[in-house]
Amino acid sequence: MTELATLDFKRQIDRDGVPSPAAGIDMDLVRDCIHCGLCLPKCPTFRILHHEGDSPRGRMWQIKEAALGLVAFDDPRFQAHVYQCFNCRACETACPSGVQFGSVMEMARALTPPQNRRDRMVRAILLNGLLPHPRRLRVTGWFYRAARAARLPGLLRRTGAWKVLPLGKFAAFPPVGDSAPRQPRLPALTPAEGTRRARVGLLTGCIQDEMFHGTNRRTALALARNGCDVVVPDARLCCGALASHAGEAQTAERLAARTMDAFTGLQLDAVVVNAAGCGSNMKEYELQLRNDAQRREAGAAFSRTVKDASEFLVELGLRPPARRITLRVAYQDPCHLVHGQKVHQQPRQALTIIPGLELVEMKESDWCCGSAGVYNLTHPEISEAALASKVGHIIDSGAQVIASANPGCILQISMGLQRAGRDIPVVHVMDLLGWAYGDEGQEPPIVRRAMA
């Protein structure tokens, strides 16, 4: 291939005039990056891969060059670096220039659908084929539970078949979750207990509702115990987070609109979300709907009502639960909560309100575990590297239980710990809170003993 000229904006502009950037990329956002490098030490893919192209600064630079036509959007190397990004947005937290990395990345991904086979397959099946379709999801959920009931995971582990089957590792090492047969839907309204303090909507989600039904129930319980009427819309909703983070712009836009509609007109003080990825996505509907002039404004207004469950509860002021849970717990920050929504302290506060619970900090609790939406399926090797260091830090922390706040992270870390032979269950912050408020069922043995 021919060599590309040195890009030197300043001099090039004097020579050729201002280039017109590619449509679909907001050049102002791209130029916020001053290539200072402050984000590099916080980027998990840079730490694993060591190449500038896999650092936030390198990615911003590539997107800038692509937008200016210096490299092609469909260049396989451009794609490789862009899709090798966890989209964890740790770089956003680190960046003093206020670069909106997540948004820029989504714009770039939207302009270059991935060519790699594995990536395409995951997209076709999971992002477009399954998640947006309630009925298909339900069937899959049924199979999942049936398989667990038939002790399939154990079989997979014993035979080693998990190593070759697609999704094998997740099937073989499932988190403690809903292994029980499907439970009834949450009622349309769970009434507030005690003085009524708010009326909130609860997003039950797609994967969340199938795999972590109990977590939803406990979230509703925690809300109700704290004086909230909890409204659950009739429709089964996928907020479009996975699609949008993966650059599936059209699917994402459609799902966003549907989700908004479902919560509209219910007189809610807030829409509470217990999955960090969904919450962060729903807080950015304005961006998702940027091509839809009519809904854009409404999207922004809707986003302002969205709250993460612990964020909302801490803001409201938690009523102390009665039940003790004597446990050493470490909290793992989901990227989409700590970096995406800048919610860092609240989940910790929600945990420490539980009597008897000791919160310990693990190293790098705000580093991505490698789950990253569908990333662990599309880029298993890099994902594994991130998971390995996460598992190491968890073990070093001496925690008995890990609390997190996103289904993807819980699945991933659970799988990692089990494979490492560690009996350290990974649960949702709302699980612990729910159990502390008196919920029964599905608690891992160590938690059950701690509650005694």
Added chain:
Amino acid sequence: MDAATRERLLGRLRAVVGDRYAFADPYEVRLYQYDASPETALPDVVVIPGTAAEVAQVVKICADAEVPITARSAASSLAGGTVPVQRGVVITFARMDRILEIDADNLRAVVEPGVVNLSLSQALRPHGYYYVPDPSSQGACTIGGNVGTNAGGPHTLLYGVTVNHVTGLELALASGELVQVGGRKAGSASGYDLTGLFVGSEGTMGIATKIWVKIQPLPPVQKTLMAVYPDVETASNAVSAIVRSGILPAAIEMMDKLSIQAIEAASHAGYPLDAGAVLLLEVDGIPELVEELGERMAKVCRESGASEVRVAKDEAERQALWKGRKGAFSAMGRLSPDFYVMDGVVPRTKLPETLAKIDAISARTGYKICNVFHAGDGNLHPLVLFDAFKPGQYEAVLRIGDEILKLCADAGGSVTGEHGIGLEKRENIRYIFSDDDLEVMDRIRHVFDPHGLMNPGKVFPGEVVEGSAPSRAPDHAPRRAANVAGGDEIWV
């Protein structure tokens, strides 16, 4: 470099570091053309070695093939220090980021060059120690890069810059040897102080592959004060007043109105938006003393015209103020799409007049210039705001930069206090050094690097390296200084 030569070179380098860590793919090498300065140039090959021995072999291979070598650590250089103007090989230290030893008994730490400055201090904290030099970029820049530029920071006012905290180096030299100079002990008793000489040589003498640094006990408490002034002149006079008062603050930083606006937009650090200038001051020590010094300093500030003196009431507030200050450059992104940072130094007493002159330049040219800098050292960082997408602006800004540096030199100062000469200021160096001065330095460079292969095109003005190395990219004709001055009067 022709394709065949490049392939041959690449093959040899890959045999040392493995295929993944040496590449010449024209797409990938584009990502090593920049650092935090506005300068860019493409390398031929990029190498990411994993050990000192690999670095030495890489250097040897390049030297044998007479290919220029540019060390690139975090590439946060603001002087274009890592930009490979004469192409060749870029060596980065992304994989050499291990803290090799924390030797608290000897008050030393031993690190690889890619260790991020801040992560060293974080690792030392549980032991009760820290590494003093704290460039504002400390979350990004590395100890290797700090050695390259002899980096300073807000807290180097009282405790000294990088060179005062480095006691030994392992160097990969152009000859392909790996040599240790200095070491764990303090100071050298026999032989020339090659450690001191090397620090700040910006990769032109060789590559540091291992670094022995001093570590220092953490001060029991730190107190940070913010003094609000109506304008920069009053604030800069206050700096001299504080220094004269006999108090030795650990840091004295100044921010002008524009900078405050940018900082507040970026981080809500708590600076007053209506202030003309703000001084950020810090004292450290034992609690009783810090209390007393804080009060004395607040008094001096008030007497020197501060309308308000605020003491950070807790660690969170203190951190917020410092976070704002340290994020200041990057925060400029909020005021303007591009900016150009100068790094001039003037004697403290010349601060007011120099700032006034810079103001006049801004008024005359119409470019906004803000100032956020290490006032205690007289180390100015005027930031000229511009838009690179507007034709002509970049060139105009470069001229303004020249003019400002000339001003600093004329005031008895220097053209760089901590960022280094790099690519950007190599013509400006003539403002402070005569040909004779530069000739002696060049001889020394020659001792380390006889064939001019180590980061060529940096530090020295208008240099052209002979030999097979390709000449400078056409975009990089040397920028002549506006006014070349001869040595003596300027220097003193």
Added chain:
Amino acid sequence: MGLNARVAALPGHEITVEEQQPFRVDDLLPSRVVRPADAQDAARGLRLCDLAPTAVVIWGGGTQMRLGAAPRRYEVALSTERMSRLLEYEPADLTCRVEAGMRLRDLQEALLAQGQRLPLEPPHPDRATVGGMLAANANGLGRARYGTVRDWVIGIAVAYPSGKLARAGGKVVKNVAGYDLMKLHIGALGTLGVIAEVNFKVQTRPQVEATLIAHLDTPAAAVDTGTALARQYLAPAAAVVLDQSALKDCGMTADWRWTLALKFEGYAREVEAARDKATSLIRAAGGRVEGDDVPSRFWHAARDWSAPDGDLVVVRAIVPLTAIHAIFGVLPEDSQVMAQPAAGLVDVRVPAAFAASILRRLRTAGGDQGQVIVAAAPAAVKKELDVWGPPPPGFPIMRALKQALDPNGILNPGRFVGGI
């Protein structure tokens, strides 16, 4: 021009026997003395010497002339005594510029008048010159707290054999333009050029000073207390371990063997706290605080102890802090010792007869992270000793640097490491 004519063209003049004596280096005497008036003059003089070429030994105050090997050749003594002016001093900037021949005491007095000082105290400041202090890297007792010469020099002008006067650094406290040649010349013993002018940064004088004398049972306990203090906040301005005889040399008699003398400086509160902390550390180490009263000449004598006049042999070990014990471990019983534990430095006065064997033992004990040199010795003893020890790893570069700056080898030939 023939050699004689060139020598005749040298500045200065042939000197008489009496005039020669003060310029004796080991057992060599010069035939000429040159006393340049200023930096330019020094450069011109040096150029003439280089043309000859004539071996030049540079003289400041002569307090460190017993350091280093005997010169291979010696014809011209270049004395900086006329270059003794304070050229610039701006108290508000805390910086000054001086000629290299200025005596340290004179400089300190000028600074003191403004309430400031240079926290460097090499031996014999009444005679030692600024240039000599740089060349010999002569440091006092405050090195652990205030750093060494290299930490206070911000600019330099050096006359080279090429006849050029070249500068480096500048007169501002922070400056990274160009190479840091200050570092190169500090400790180079005048083998690369004649230091002609020096720019310093200075500091405000400390508010108060205090001393503490403690008695400890073993050198190990004294050393450990000294290093422990250095590892904590509030390190003393000086911490010195002296044996009985060294203590006597400093004007104090004691019936115990090992003394730890501490000097504190700074703000009053700080000094008080530091003294309390030191007291408790001393007690914890089983020591006894003997008081805070010392004869007025105590600290001066301690400072000068390592650069004695006369024919004494002083061996100096510079090692990592943790290696000091090993050094003490190989010292003969009743050695005369003064150590600065916080700086990893041990000075020993040794009897000439045992100098070689002690030197050997110390070098083994110091290990490859340490250096042991002869800091002072009479010519006859020096001949028997390897003054600098084995050349350090970077030696080929050092020799190349010498070659680059002094190609004819006229400057202090043979006095430095590895015969440089």
